[in-house]
Amino acid sequence: xxxxxxxxxxxxxxxxxxxxxxxxxxxxxxxxxxxxxxxxxxxxxxxxxxxxxxxxxxxxxxxxxxxxxxxxxxxxxxxxxxxxxxxxxxxxxxxxxxxxxxxxxxxxxxxxxxxxxxxxxxxxxxxxxxxxxxxxxxxxxxxxxxxxxxxxxxxxxxxxxxxxxxxxxxxxxxxxxxxxxxxxxxxxxxxxxxxxxxxxxxxxxxxxxxxxxxxxxxxxxxxxxxxxxxxxxxxxxxxxxxxxxxxxxxxxxxxxxxxxxxxxxxxxxxxxxxxxxxxxxxxxxxxxxxxxxxxxxxxxxxxxxxxxxxxxxxxxxxxxxxxxxxxxxxxxxxxxxxxx
Amino acid sequence: xxxxxxxxxxxxxxxxxxxxxxxxxxxxxxxxxxxxxxxxxxxxxxxxxxxxxxxxxxxxxxxxxxxxxxxxxxxxxxxxxxxxxxxxxxxxxxxxxxxxxxxxxxxxxxxxxxxxxxxxxxxxxxxxxxxxxxxxxxxxxxxxxxxxxxxxxxxxxxxxxxxxxxxxxxxxxxxxxxxxxxxxxxxxxxxxxxxxxxxxxxxxxxxxxxxxxxxxxxxxxxxxxxxxxxxxxxxxxxxxxxxxxxxxxxxxxxxxxxxxxxxxxxxxxxxxxxxxxxxxxxxxxxxxxxxxxxxxxxxxxxxxxxxxxxxxxxxxxxxxxxxxxxxxxxxxxxxxxxxx
DNA sequence: TTGTAGGCGTTATCAG
DNA sequence: CTGATAACGCCTACAA
Numbered sequence: 239x240x241x242x243x244x245x246x247x248x249x250x251x252x253x254x255x256x257x258x259x260x261x262x263x264x265x266x267x268x269x270x271x272x273x274x275x276x277x278x279x280x281x282x283x284x285x286x287x288x289x290x291x292x293x294x295x296x297x298x299x300x301x302x303x304x305x306x307x308x309x310x311x312x313x314x315x316x317x318x319x320x321x322x323x324x325x326x327x328x329x330x331x332x333x334x335x336x337x338x339x340x341x342x343x344x345x346x347x348x349x350x351x352x353x354x355x356x357x358x359x360x361x362x363x364x365x366x367x368x369x370x371x372x373x374x375x376x377x378x379x380x381x382x383x384x385x386x387x388x389x390x391x392x393x394x395x396x397x398x399x400x401x402x403x404x405x406x407x408x409x410x411x412x413x414x415x416x417x418x419x420x421x422x423x424x425x426x427x428x429x430x431x432x433x434x435x436x437x438x439x440x441x442x443x444x445x446x447x448x449x450x451x452x453x454x455x456x457x458x459x460x461x462x463x464x465x466x467x468x469x470x471x472x473x474x475x476x477x478x479x480x481x482x483x484x485x486x487x488x489x490x491x492x493x494x495x496x497x498x499x500x501x502x503x504x505x506x507x508x509x510x511x512x513x514x515x516x517x518x519x520x521x522x523x524x525x526x527x528x529x530x531x532x533x534x535x536x537x538x539x540x541x542x543x544x545x546x547x548x549x550x551x552x553x554x555x556x557x558x559x560x561x562x563x564x565x566x567x568x569x570x571x572x573x574x575x576x577x578x
Numbered sequence: 579x580x581x582x583x584x585x586x587x588x589x590x591x592x593x594x595x596x597x598x599x600x601x602x603x604x605x606x607x608x609x610x611x612x613x614x615x616x617x618x619x620x621x622x623x624x625x626x627x628x629x630x631x632x633x634x635x636x637x638x639x640x641x642x643x644x645x646x647x648x649x650x651x652x653x654x655x656x657x658x659x660x661x662x663x664x665x666x667x668x669x670x671x672x673x674x675x676x677x678x679x680x681x682x683x684x685x686x687x688x689x690x691x692x693x694x695x696x697x698x699x700x701x702x703x704x705x706x707x708x709x710x711x712x713x714x715x716x717x718x719x720x721x722x723x724x725x726x727x728x729x730x731x732x733x734x735x736x737x738x739x740x741x742x743x744x745x746x747x748x749x750x751x752x753x754x755x756x757x758x759x760x761x762x763x764x765x766x767x768x769x770x771x772x773x774x775x776x777x778x779x780x781x782x783x784x785x786x787x788x789x790x791x792x793x794x795x796x797x798x799x800x801x802x803x804x805x806x807x808x809x810x811x812x813x814x815x816x817x818x819x820x821x822x823x824x825x826x827x828x829x830x831x832x833x834x835x836x837x838x839x840x841x842x843x844x845x846x847x848x849x850x851x852x853x854x855x856x857x858x859x860x861x862x863x864x865x866x867x868x869x870x871x872x873x874x875x876x877x878x879x880x881x882x883x884x885x886x887x888x889x890x891x892x893x894x895x896x897x898x899x900x901x902x903x904x905x906x907x908x909x910x911x912x913x914x915x916x917x918x
Numbered sequence: 919t920t921g922t923a924g925g926c927g928t929t930a931t932c933a934g
Numbered sequence: 935c936t937g938a939t940a941a942c943g944c945c946t947a948c949a950a
Contacts, residue, residue, distance in 0.1 A: 314657070317660075336674050337664065356631050493863065524865070525865050
């Protein structure tokens with residue numbers, strides 16, 4: 239394959255100037271005689287001409303691409319989020335560069351570097367919790383950053399779109415309390431993440447409000463990666479006092495937690511009530527179907543892209559936005575009144 | 579926010595020429611006095627200087643971004659594929675622009691247009707089956723296209739990375755035949771996709787080889803989207819003769835199919851043996867755990883990115899490659915000898 | 919309606 | 935070792 243045709247080749251071949259070709263390329267920039275346009279288009283077709291995005295971006299300072307930094311596409315929650323973000327982005331004519339951190343701050347740091355070099359206009363990210371200065375720097379460099387699902391409290395100037403984590407945990411806890419449970423355990427994400435902290439807070443306040451003492455051994459903050467969920471369940475079930483109900487507020491560990499429960503001799507919901515965060519394709523397929531807190535992923539995606547896009551176009555006033563959407567609680571058969 | 583610092587700013591500020599700065603940037607290009615280097619690095623840090631990827635790409639003809647066109651991120655198979663592709667791409671220092679088609683040829687067509695404008699170097703895609711000319715044109719424009727998971731036979735010049743679909747279906751079928759089943763049903767993807775066709779072919783040839791007649795009503799090719807899987811199961815179970823075993827070779831419809839089976843009065847595997855295509859996080863969580871054909875997603879991703887990258891670097895001879903990797907069959911408890 | 923020319927930020931080629 | 939300077943492909947005033 240010979241070297242690609244440039245705008246100049248097209249111009250020469252069509253017997254016009256590059257300016258004209260440029261105009262037909264992004265029509266609206268200036269006037270072009272219909273007949274001339276036709277000829278130019280024909281030549282572009284014939285030469286299989288393709289404008290170089292690099293040259294274009296270099297020239298016109300702006301970009302139509304945003305970065306999407308997700309923790310882990312293996313988690314259905316993030317996968318669906320990615321799906322919706324791509325969808326919303328397409329509706330606005332912008333492109334999405336996808337990066338993953340695998341929950342690893344080092345990889346996240348690399349991703350941020352990449353994003354800086356790529357000179358994307360905006361970034362939508364689920365931060366690991368580390369790299370505080372780095373995120374700050376990215377934002378300071380003029381990149382519009384939007385945190386979604388999680389946030390970093392030390393960075394109050396960055397837009398945030400999350401569900402009401404605290405409230406969601408309260409609702410889930412209230413549900414179990416109302417059923418009559420008092421020995422409720424909670425498995426959450428790491429303390430380094432806003433979701434991990436907020437959900438525990440919600441759990442505590444619901445318990446407190448109900449006048450039920452919290453057994454500290456019943457609160458387990460575990461990493462997103464690895465099999466920490468299984469271990470947490472084992473530890474909870476092997477203690478001197480066993481919980482009668484369990485909330486898993488760590489979406490990435492629901493699978494491992496459930497798996498371990500299934501391996502135990504306990505049956506749901508007779509011996510243990512279970513409520514998990516995040517609804518996904520299989521929560522209804524297992525037996526019994528799981529009671530869940532369903533995150534409105536569409537809304538998260540919509541608002542994040544909206545923010546990213548608005549900032550890109552400058553059609554939004556300064557000052558960080560914090561958008562909070564409510565999650566739904568869906569009761570299914572994995573939670574019931576305690577039998578003991 | 580002031581405008582970003584350029585290489586020239588750094589040069590001026592450090593009292594050197596841009597050439598020197600460029601050299602320290604990509605060290606190895608030329609000699610730089612240690613002392614000078616230090617000073618330049620310091621200035622770069624101070625000015626928060628970041629090289630512009632666009633300018634760099636413009637200068638050195640190459641692009642470091644590839645397009646990834648997936649059918650549906652909601653399907654765990656594609657989500658995991660995306661995860662691995664991003665991972666492999668990162669390892670090679672290239673970026674991934676993500677697009678989805680939702681199995682819709684129109685959206686796919688749009689995506690191809692986007693890809694043309696973006697001037698990505700390579701594209702990894704799971705084609706819907708339509709847009710044959712359009713894919714051809716993209717390839718002709720000099721974009722290295724790699725089809726993964728599915729292929730389009732009319733485009734033999736395009737690289738392909740798939741699992742051995744025919745063989746996988748045969749293995750699954752043989753498994754059931756060996757257990758003693760003869761009334762085996764098969765739900766596959768649409769006839770318009772290579773996977774849909776190949777898996778049915780494999781199913782047929784296994785049946786034929788075993789000398790078992792195929793009941794045509796037992797073969798259902800259904801769309802990836804919608805609830806076609808449920809309907810197919812209903813239709814299979816309500817017929818005059820009921821199958822004793824079912825293979826679902828349509829990864830997107832496994833969920834719906836299983837759900838419908840659960841709603842029926844049949845219990846697995848006593849009344850019906852079930853084997854599904856694609857292993858994923860929940861196949862082992864449902865009861866009974868499902869026998870599956872596991873696709874080696876890592877390998878699919880590795881080879882596709884490898885091809886995309888090699889073509890980008892020109893470090894590979896002409897002529898389309900067709901890479902075929904074997905899938906694993908994993909027996910679990912959803913398949914057993916027929917009880918009738 | 920069309921053409922000319924300068925510049926976007928880097929890298930690379932030569933002279934110093 | 936370092937410094938000018940010419941590309942790279944495109945857009946966009948400003949002229950014609």
